[in-house]
Amino acid sequence: MxxxxxxxxxxxxxxxNKDRLAxxxxxxxxxxxxxxxxxxxxxxxMQRLALSDEDKKVRDWFIETTTNLxxxxxxxxxxxxxxxxxxxRKDVPxxxxxxxxxxxxxxxxxxxxxxxxxxxxxxxxxxxxxxxTEGGVGVVNWTNEEGARFPVSMVSSGVxxxxxxxxRAHGLKEVPTVASLSTAASAxxxxxxxxxxxxxxxxxxxxxxxxxxAAHFELHIEQGPHLxxxxxxxxxxxxxxxxxxxxxxxxxxxxxTGTTAFQHRADALFASARMMVRAREVADSxxxxxxxxxxxxxxGSINTVPGLVSFSxxxxxxxxxxxxxxxxxxRKEFDLIAAEEGKGIGKPCRVEWRLDxxxxxxxxxxxxxxxxxxxxxxxxxxxxxPDSKSLVRTIMSGAGHDSVFxxxxxxxxxxxxxxxxxxxxxxxxxxxxxDCATGASVVLQAVVRYDRKRFA
Amino acid sequence: MxxxxxxxxxxxxxxxNKDRLAxxxxxxxxxxxxxxxxxxxxxxxMQRLALSDEDKKVRDWFIETTTNLxxxxxxxxxxxxxxxxxxxRKDVPxxxxxxxxxxxxxxxxxxxxxxxxxxxxxxxxxxxxxxxTEGGVGVVNWTNEEGARFPVSMVSSGVxxxxxxxxRAHGLKEVPTVASLSTAASAxxxxxxxxxxxxxxxxxxxxxxxxxxAAHFELHIEQGPHLxxxxxxxxxxxxxxxxxxxxxxxxxxxxxTGTTAFQHRADALFASARMMVRAREVADSxxxxxxxxxxxxxxGSINTVPGLVSFSxxxxxxxxxxxxxxxxxxRKEFDLIAAEEGKGIGKPCRVEWRLDxxxxxxxxxxxxxxxxxxxxxxxxxxxxxPDSKSLVRTIMSGAGHDSVFxxxxxxxxxxxxxxxxxxxxxxxxxxxxxDCATGASVVLQAVVRYDRKRFA
Ligand SMILES: NC(=O)NCCC(=O)O
Ligand SMILES: NC(=O)NCCC(=O)O
Numbered sequence: 047m048x049x050x051x052x053x054x055x056x057x058x059x060x061x062x063n064k065d066r067l068a069x070x071x072x073x074x075x076x077x078x079x080x081x082x083x084x085x086x087x088x089x090x091x092m093q094r095l096a097l098s099d100e101d102k103k104v105r106d107w108f109i110e111t112t113t114n115l116x117x118x119x120x121x122x123x124x125x126x127x128x129x130x131x132x133x134x135r136k137d138v139p140x141x142x143x144x145x146x147x148x149x150x151x152x153x154x155x156x157x158x159x160x161x162x163x164x165x166x167x168x169x170x171x172x173x174x175x176x177x178x179t180e181g182g183v184g185v186v187n188w189t190n191e192e193g194a195r196f197p198v199s200m201v202s203s204g205v206x207x208x209x210x211x212x213x214r215a216h217g218l219k220e221v222p223t224v225a226s227l228s229t230a231a232s233a234x235x236x237x238x239x240x241x242x243x244x245x246x247x248x249x250x251x252x253x254x255x256x257x258x259x260a261a262h263f264e265l266h267i268e269q270g271p272h273l274x275x276x277x278x279x280x281x282x283x284x285x286x287x288x289x290x291x292x293x294x295x296x297x298x299x300x301x302x303t304g305t306t307a308f309q310h311r312a313d314a315l316f317a318s319a320r321m322m323v324r325a326r327e328v329a330d331s332x333x334x335x336x337x338x339x340x341x342x343x344x345x346g347s348i349n350t351v352p353g354l355v356s357f358s359x360x361x362x363x364x365x366x367x368x369x370x371x372x373x374x375x376x377r378k379e380f381d382l383i384a385a386e387e388g389k390g391i392g393k394p395c396r397v398e399w400r401l402d403x404x405x406x407x408x409x410x411x412x413x414x415x416x417x418x419x420x421x422x423x424x425x426x427x428x429x430x431x432p433d434s435k436s437l438v439r440t441i442m443s444g445a446g447h448d449s450v451f452x453x454x455x456x457x458x459x460x461x462x463x464x465x466x467x468x469x470x471x472x473x474x475x476x477x478x479x480x481d482c483a484t485g486a487s488v489v490l491q492a493v494v495r496y497d498r499k500r501f502a
Numbered sequence: 503m504x505x506x507x508x509x510x511x512x513x514x515x516x517x518x519n520k521d522r523l524a525x526x527x528x529x530x531x532x533x534x535x536x537x538x539x540x541x542x543x544x545x546x547x548m549q550r551l552a553l554s555d556e557d558k559k560v561r562d563w564f565i566e567t568t569t570n571l572x573x574x575x576x577x578x579x580x581x582x583x584x585x586x587x588x589x590x591r592k593d594v595p596x597x598x599x600x601x602x603x604x605x606x607x608x609x610x611x612x613x614x615x616x617x618x619x620x621x622x623x624x625x626x627x628x629x630x631x632x633x634x635t636e637g638g639v640g641v642v643n644w645t646n647e648e649g650a651r652f653p654v655s656m657v658s659s660g661v662x663x664x665x666x667x668x669x670r671a672h673g674l675k676e677v678p679t680v681a682s683l684s685t686a687a688s689a690x691x692x693x694x695x696x697x698x699x700x701x702x703x704x705x706x707x708x709x710x711x712x713x714x715x716a717a718h719f720e721l722h723i724e725q726g727p728h729l730x731x732x733x734x735x736x737x738x739x740x741x742x743x744x745x746x747x748x749x750x751x752x753x754x755x756x757x758x759t760g761t762t763a764f765q766h767r768a769d770a771l772f773a774s775a776r777m778m779v780r781a782r783e784v785a786d787s788x789x790x791x792x793x794x795x796x797x798x799x800x801x802g803s804i805n806t807v808p809g810l811v812s813f814s815x816x817x818x819x820x821x822x823x824x825x826x827x828x829x830x831x832x833r834k835e836f837d838l839i840a841a842e843e844g845k846g847i848g849k850p851c852r853v854e855w856r857l858d859x860x861x862x863x864x865x866x867x868x869x870x871x872x873x874x875x876x877x878x879x880x881x882x883x884x885x886x887x888p889d890s891k892s893l894v895r896t897i898m899s900g901a902g903h904d905s906v907f908x909x910x911x912x913x914x915x916x917x918x919x920x921x922x923x924x925x926x927x928x929x930x931x932x933x934x935x936x937d938c939a940t941g942a943s944v945v946l947q948a949v950v951r952y953d954r955k956r957f958a
Binding site for chain 1: 606607608648649650653655677679680724725726727743745747755756757758759760761762763764766769771772774775776778779782785786791793794795796797799800801802803804805806807808809814816818847899900901902923924925926927928929
């Protein structure tokens with residue numbers, strides 16, 4: 047049976063196997079199971095940093111599983127793994143379902159993992175049904191989407207899209223704060239050395255030209271509160287907000303904590319504290335976000351006023367221009383704060399910004415959005431409520447996803463499902479098996495619809 | 503010649519050898535020479551954390567040097583090294599000159615080092631002159647005075663004074679922020695394991711009962727701006743201000759930086775930033791100091807709002823009661839800040855304080871202060887100015903010193919000399935060779951005067 051032979055009703059009736067999806071998902075979480083928060087066997091978070099030993103194990107499992115589902119598997123120079131179930135036509139690229147298997151240091155079981163597992167489940171349904179597609183169907187596991195170990199998020203889809211140079215990505219050093227969780231090496235690993243270490247530095251050049259796609263669909267938990275608080279079931283993601291990541295150095299002067307009056311200090315940590323407080327005020331006034339996740343104060347001694355503080359800085363806004371505005375405002379504000387700290391000794395603090403990552407706002411592709419919208423409406427009809435379509439809404443993503451980069455090269459869109467309390471990047475991140483299955487059924491249908499649309 | 507045979511004039515004429523003192527001091531700084539700030543051979547700071555390999559080397563040198571000066575050397579269970587040049591009377595404890603050879607991670611060449619070297623120079627002058635004392639004269643190198651590697655300052659004089667239990671001191675773990683500078687061990691060293699590693703876990707019980715002293719004199723750079731800005735040469739230290747060290751945990755909730763509105767956050771780092779800003783305001787309003795030297799945010803990922811922040815906290819005040827007041831005020835203020843952060847989700851941050859070290863204000867002993875005052879006035883007479891006595895002033899120490907703990911058990915006082923810009927705990931910490939010699943001459947005379955006073 048070919049997708050193009052199905053009736054509209056038959057497409058709308060496609061569903062994944064909820065229990066199998068949940069079982070596979072939690073099975074894959076045996077590698078890197080993290081902080082325990084409940085008594086149940088799956089009541090833990092995840093700690094599976096990109097290219098760690100645990101990541102290697104789940105990658106091996108991914109390849110074994112997709113190979114058993116008759117996929118052709120390739121690995122590129124960024125360790126991205128592409129598994130393609132061939133379609134009837136050999137001369138066209140596959141439609142991909144993709145996300146990532148890496149997690150935050152204190153992450154959950156759904157962020158990224160659900161997206162990849164929905165791809166595997168889609169293949170299983172197709173196998174089971176004997177459903178053949180016109181173009182192939184691929185599942186891709188992107189490397190280091192989180193940016194938690196190597197400090198650029200979505201870096202490997204970024205290289206694939208030729209938006210980030212391979213050399214820059216390969217040269218990224220692991221973040222010191224999480225290094226001990228991912229490696230026993232004494233020197234910090236680079237992305238390249240970490241790829242080599244777990245034998246996932248593949249032979250295929252990392253590029254959309256070498257591994258083309260017809261489209262990219264990604265299922266994800268919302269990671270925010272909108273769906274769950276409105277009691278809605280599916281978010282049709284039409285856009286992703288803009289964000290920039292910076293490394294900021296505040297340079298002051300080391301001095302004794304016990305003998306140095308405040309007006310004689312150029313305390314880089316005190317100045318940084320004022321900057322963090324001001325950053326929230328300024329971002330809030332523009333309806334944007336600004337956050338510090340990593341901070342390091344040197345020399346790191348109780349009785350020495352820190353002369354150097356480095357912190358990560360993450361600005362997000364629905365529109366790219368707003369990020370620019372917040373950045374410009376804060377550059378001024380931080381300079382003012384720095385100038386005040388140490389002026390008593392004529393040696394004021396200084397601030398240096400380094401832009402590490404820039405992801406402008408993105409709008410997804412209308413064709414993909416339509417496939418997702420139709421599929422979502424079909425799936426939520428199961429709810430059997432009078433106005434089931436109201437269970438579906440369009441939504442903007444607050445977080446970045448690999449779909450941001452695939453959208454630069456191929457039609458792309460995403461599907462969100464609710465998660466408990468809108469919580470993510472936390473061990474207690476949770477979505478019900480039913481919501482996961484709803485989302486995966488939307489993926490399954492969207493891929494089928496897209497395949498039919500391509501060859502209509 | 504015995505000290506008791508000298509005339510007042512002869513005592514007042516005693517001087518150390520300026521060039522030899524400077525040469526010995528910089529010689530001892532070959533072990534652990536730190537950050538370079540100028541072109542000269544001695545234009546570097548020091549990085550000689552307690553019980554590091556560099557500290558072992560300077561300890562070995564200290565023992566060799568004092569042994570050659572006919573001292574009997576003992577090492578106690580805290581690695582304190584006591585070198586005693588015997589006096590005429592064998593049945594009485596020696597008068598000690600003491601300080602420390604460990605430094606901050608980004609420290610200078612004078613803090614502590616000058617105090618120990620002034621003791622060695624004193625012995626050299628006595629040898630050279632054939633000057634014998636009634637009681638012995640000792641030089642002591644106290645272990646981990648800085649509290650930079652093991653986070654309790656003056657810990658080993660504290661154990662000697664039986665103010666800190668040996669087990670607690672031995673069990674102290676090295677500070678993670680400086681661990682990589684001091685050791686190649688993968689697990690953090692404890693003080694005991696570090697003592698064993700460099701073979702300085704001595705056999706003598708660490709106690710003033712086992713290693714008694716008649717008195718303790720300590721020469722130190724001021725580490726503050728008072729002497730240098732007034733153009734004064736010697737500070738007769740009569741008191742040390744109070745301080746307390748805390749480890750503070752701020753507990754919030756990990757969550758995603760890109761999807762979590764400010765009002766849905768319990769951002770432990772944002773709350774900590776507000777606390778740091780408030781701490782300065784409150785301390786300043788009481789004329790006290792409050793400082794954060796170490797900070798750690800977990801999980802330490804760019805796109806995760808930190809759910810746990812730990813920081814060191816150092817409160818200082820001229821009076822013990824003021825430290826108590828500032829602590830009480832800040833406990834309330836920090837609780838208020840914590841309560842606001844996360845109240846939107848009904849999961850406000852919490853703050854936990856742990857007191858790690860408490861050093862009440864100290865007043866030194868009148869007998870020692872008098873010896874220092876007379877000696878200082880005698881030495882600054884060299885300046886040959888009309889009112890040379892105005893070059894000497896009494897002063898309170900802002901920093902803690904081993905003399906704080908010796909003062910609990912034996913008559914103690916200190917001598918300060920000016921240092922450039924009042925700067926300390928910084929590689930550029932600097933005192934001129936002349937000021938160092940002035941201070942050391944005061945030590946020499948003070949010890950002689952004390953010896954004469956004891957046996958008058
Ligand atoms: N989905 C997700 O958490 N991605 C990480 C990149 C980001 O920080 O938004
Ligand atoms: N003198 C000195 O720097 N001692 C360290 C203890 C303190 O923090 O005051």
